[in-house]
Amino acid sequence: MDEPDGGRPGLLAAAERLVAAWERRFGSSEPHPATVPDPARLAHAWEDFGRRMEDHYPFFHPRYAGQMLKPPNPVAAAGYLAAMLINPNNHALDGGPGTSALELEVLAALVGMFGLPERTLGHLTSSGTIANLEALWVARELHPNKRIVHSQAAHYTHARMCKLLGVQASAVPSTPDGRIDLDAVSDECRRGDVGTVVLTLGSTGLGAIDRIDQALALRERYDVRLHVDAAYGGFFTLLADGSEPLVDPAPFAAVRACDSVVVDPHKHGLQPYGCGAVLFADPTVARLYRHDSPYTYFTSEERHLGEISLECSRAGAAAAALWLTLQVFPLERDDGLGAILAACRRGAQRLGAVLAGSERLTPHVAPELDIVTCFARERSLTRIDSVSARMLADGMADRTDPLFLSLLTVDAPAFRTLHPGVQTDAPAARIVRSVLMKPEHEHATDWLAARLEALAAG
Template identity: 45%
Template structure:
């Protein structure tokens, strides 16, 4: 794998520019053993070889998208100051950058009057959304699809809120019949709607869930940690497009810039349609909020100390890649989906494979065809292992066997779950690397036993 190095020279110029802003202060330099530091860094570089090549197009496994060089450089530049975005006296410039960046994300969903901020990741962002939801509907049940991220069940345990999963349909989307049954049977306060499940990338039917909201009066939280930016793509199906267009009507939204947003870990974002939910965060701090009458981000966040560098990196990235339809960022997302559709089409048209569902976004799951679910699982695991030997890095996913049976009725179900092969085609380059990836898969399949 070729490591990008041109950014090192750009970063050098940026660091020198940063230093100019503090040239009026008395001279001071940090003293350290540079030779020892170099020796240690070289050891670190060698230890880092023990990673999969995440930035390379032949890494097509988990949702690990490399940060853009501009994000990486901006993050690193900010660490020379190391701002803390809890209070303005700890991160004045980076707090302003965060507010600007979050406003651009909110505008992407059609929100101009809102409350929101960055978080350390999607888990904290979802926790805040459900924490606020519980203030509005205290003690009421939270529902999410059985394919939603496990974090919702876990968060409800932490917050001591009742949680119930909702069944999914043949496309691994929230089943509306089961949802309404649970709405009738339970005291439901919030329904978590997933726009892009992390397992298979399925998009829940938000427009229909909004209709049920009018009838039953629950709160809607959108977990689009993985799929949120896909609202900008121009090649979604009509059904999926309708779900994204309806986000504006939801009560809260979570999206992770460190997934499709080209950011280093960790960078999540939570948004609330009603700015008045800020009252639930109100607290006093005797030593952090005195420096300015402006809003301190710590006043609307459960987290305290938080890396200002994440905000700086996101701001820089949005300057380079505005969140607009047909822009470079949006076009790259469409290329990711093109890559997924192309791989799905090849697999679906090849009798050696089964394809449980057509991708809604850029995640594809498939498996070698076999007579039983246990044999499918064995061959999927073997495919995963053989691919790595050919420098193609995939992932596996446990899919409910009853859903496999619905799609392929001839299969004998002898296990509750079936291991499938899973690929997150999150790099726009995957659209042009499809032939090479397919050649490796075809070679593996010829020798699979």
């Protein structure tokens, strides 16, 4: 097979050649007439589909700095396509022998990145939500009838999944800069009915990093489990290494001493949607997944991934895409994925620094990862909220020079602490939130700052 040239057409052609080679090995078969589409109907559907697909924001472009959305790297898309055309299922080994092996290699790489024990148990999932569901389910099984504590700034999936699992969830306050209040957690644990504490490594609102290193004492003092939701910020672990780390290394290093961790390759791992991961430091939690099936798990004595997963069907293509991506962009600080993450963070740091000197805007907090928040220099929360909403609408509506942003609601007490000069005449206000998760944002920060200034001016 010719070497792919690294661009989208070359990679997709390589994927098609790979599948063609597989067909040559086993022989091709004529498609059943019922599966052959009518040419006229297909042409009409494809034309209509093209029009429908135009109704999306430019996630691939630096102009999009709104939610945590970006297209997968072409390498991931090619790997996913090549495996998807075969359509393996990483449940039983006979459903995806090759891609199951790739998944195990990927998991070993993630375990190594976090510094977890070598015997850590884990698997890929269809999303971070499902990964967190499994982690909280294991927490419930290990500590039945005990509460799960999380921060008010944690992702809303934790409250939702606890409700689904029938577990009492308690949301403790977060500090004004978005971290879990460990004193409040300690107060909850002191009551003796807490089984698990959820910590966040990169919140989805501010990108704040909980002090996981300080939280380790909770487990020793109160015998609670520690679960780390690193869905968004987990891959920034790569930047915590070396003699001059780019992020505070202590919270990241503390993950290796926690009980479970979730990370989302479809965020900073360059993958398409449908790829999360959950890891358990204690491999004996496999017993909680134990189940029987009358028609699977017969082809190998090895453990099948379906025996340690709540999902009974998982796309082997997701494992293939992530494996291929990590061969090209390895989990290293100064190369591969680390270099991409460093560019994203530099862009956020640069934009935050420019906004700090702005006459019309002020940063809400200094960015820790790659999320930048700011608001108009107005005297009251009511005015701040109004200008933020207008900036969002005007940026999206501009046909010649658009900028796609998002908003974040901040309560009055946090404003009073961080910005005492602002009149808190409302319970909360929306501020502007920019997610610079594409490395291309690094070279667009001056333009982004200028557009934010112009939008604030109205």
